[in-house]
Amino acid sequence: MKIIKKEVEASIHKQHALTASRVSYAVSDLVKTLQTSLETISLTNSEVFDGDDVKQKENLLYGVLKNFPHLEEIVMVSSHGEEVVKVSKRYAISSKDLKLISEEAQFRKLKQGNFFIGSPKIDIDNQIVFDLGVPVGGINEDFRGGFIAKISLRQVMQEISSIEISDGSYIMLVDEKGELIGHSDYSQVLRRQDVFKSKGVENLLKSKTDDGSHFKTLEFNPITYKSYTGEDVLGVYGLIPMVGWGVVVEQPLVNAYATLSTMLSQLNLVLFLIILTITGLGLFFIFQFIRPVEELATGVASVKRGDLDYQIPKQSNDELGLVIEAFNEMIGEIKKKRDNEKVAIQAEKRAAVGLLAAGVAHEINNPMNNLGFYADDLLERLETENIDELKEEGVFKEYLLSIREQIHRCTDITQSLLNYSREVESQDKEVYIPHIVNEVLKLVKYPINKQNIEVDLQWEEPLPYVFVDESQLQQVILNLVTNALDAMPGGGVLTIRLIYEGKLIGIEVVDTGEGILEQNLKHVFDPFYTTKPVGKGTGLGLAISQVIVERMGGIISLENKKEVGTKANVWLPIAAEVIKNETI
Structure with missing residues (x-):
């Protein structure tokens, strides 16, 4: 029962954390x-923006108000800080x-x-609102003005x-x-x-940044x-990244654990009736009933430890037998799903290996040419020069050291590819x-050089470890890097930035390509969806x-810069x- 209670509590907590996370990202996305x-x-x-027709400008701003119900007011500002039109x-x-707002701090930002x-802030209608300012043009001489929108919370x-x-809630x-x-x-x-x-608000205030401008708590615990x-209450709190505010989701404990209380009451009632029945039927029936219950508990514990091959033997067709049968079927489905995921992951890995093979072959070709040169040159010199003199002059040693260096280059390249493609059991x-x-970066060295890509790898020590499966994390990073390279066929800058923030480590992979159409961003994590030409991708990577x-x-997301x-x-x-260790 303790196991079931913990599992149900964990499910309730996860649902609350998911709700807070959805609210956070909904506000940021808005x-x-x-x-x-x-x-x-x-x-x-x-x-329209640069013209002198005020009516056209008003119609443009009214159109914006109509399409965004959360907007209360919007103003068009000139490059000199004059409010040209406000609706x-x-x-x-x-x-x-x-x-004229030319002296205000907000205009200076624009x-x-x-x-x-x-x-x-509170507006004249006693509503909570906040401003969003968007510049038009660039800076200095290119600055043409901007929009300032007032949004109703x-x-x-x-x-x-x-x-x-x-x-x-x-x-x-x-x-x-x-x-x-x-x-x-x-x-x-x-x-x-x-x-x-x-307490949620109190904890958010404790997590403020040094300048006090916003909160830095990201997780939802x-x-x-x-x-x-x-x-x-059962509360969840966290950061709204785009605006730097906090979100708190609370639910009275009576409501939060109502399902759990009902379930525990029903289980207690069932157990009480079972005890009465077992007492009346005698020790034989006690033995017959306790055994499958113990096996069921053992099965639950085994599955919790990750053993999806465990099957509880079915000994009867009564209610408990049906529960055991359903349990076995459930574990079978979970195992099948895990196996399918393994197959998909390995298939995507093999597809990536195929795309990398040409680059690896090209990388190996250079040291192999060097090996051929050293061998041919040494053979020619043996025909015309004294072998003892070559030995005394150190020619043999010099050539052998060079040959060993080229062999090590080949070994490093092929070993990186073998390590990536090897099918191993998941091990955190x-x-x-x-x-x-x-x-x-070793695996994609060839396309980086061929496409004239500049690589900028950034991180600051100390950088903590993460507890994950190394091969699978390598597959994720390779997929993101490969997508970035595909987006820059004519050259560019690939930036990989590692960030240590709170109890999280962030991996940012940034390219300078054309980006992704906004209407396509919501589909990038759909299976088999790809914007690449035929033969360039499977649509399964992301x-x-x-x-x-x-x-x-963890969390993965994609956005246009x-x-x-x-x-x-x-x-x-x-x-x-x-x-x-940090807590200690």
Whole structure:
């Protein structure tokens, strides 16, 4: 029962963490989408932005308001800091309401070519809003002005209300000061509810960056505590990356563990009835019943340890026998799924080996040519020169050392390919990520040189170890690097950045290619989806990489850079031993 209870509790905690994570990324995606849209509008409507027709500009801004329900107001600013046109959903704005903002800090950010996200504030309608500024053009002489949009957090909360949450749960958004700016029950925001007593908010405030501008807690770990209402809750808190605020999801413990309590009550009742039945039927029936229960518990424990080959023998056709049969079928399905994943991972690995083979052959060709040269030259000299003189002059030693060096080059190249392609059982261990990155770069040395790619590998020590399967992590990094190289056929810069943040290590793979169409980004992790030409990819690389990373307890994402190219992000938890030592 303890095992089942822990499993159910873990499932409840995971669901809460997933909800908080979805809210975090939903808010970030919403802001990112609006930023990208305003940038696109400035590019596609440059003649309207730079023209003198105020009506056209108003129509353009009204179109933006219509398409983004969470917008309250938007203003078009000139390069001199003058508000050219401003439109609002709530009230009419005349030319007298326009002002000069050239001395404000927000405009200075725009003039430097940077977008900005303002702190939440109360507007004249007693609503919580924040500003999003997007520059138009470049910096200095190229700066043409920008857009400043006022976003309603009430509308943002309504937009993320479609995220399914557990019974009795509520979502809170807090700013960098810990003040409530969003709530599932928005009346809490309107009356300026104090939520500082919530342990989730308190922990967020403890995790603020050195300059106090935003929180740095990224993970979503469920904990139990008393909320600001004084009620015992199951809470999850974490960072909203794009805006630097915090999200807290809380659910009363009564609701959170209602299913578990019901299940435990039912199990207790069943056990009580079983005890009564066993007592009445005698020791023989006791033996007949206890044995399969013990085997079922043993089976659950074995499966929990990772033994998916364990099968519980079915000894009867009663209810318990049906449970055992269902348990065996469930484990069989899990094993089949794991086996299919192994086959898919190995197939993708072999496909990558095939694509790498030409490059490896080319790399080996150079040292082999050198070996042929040394052999031919030595044979010719043996025909015309005295062998003892060659030995005394050190020619033999010099040639043998050179031959050994070339053989070592061939061995290193082929060993890297063999290590990558070898099919081994999954085995987690402490792994130092820079070593894996260097092995991957050996495998793709040929296309890097052929395409004139500049490689920029960045990390700072100390960099902790991660507890993962080395071969599978190598497959993920190779897939991301190969995609980056394919995006730069005419040359560019491949940046691999390793980041140690909190209890996570981030792997960023950045290229300077053309990027991915925004409408295609949501499909990149779908199996068999690829934007590459036929024969260049299987469409399984990113899908399999996502399976591997999530099995390692991490997160993988793909995004277009603001300037040029694409950035792939992988976040993995550091090894448990490192966390333990840091705690001590």
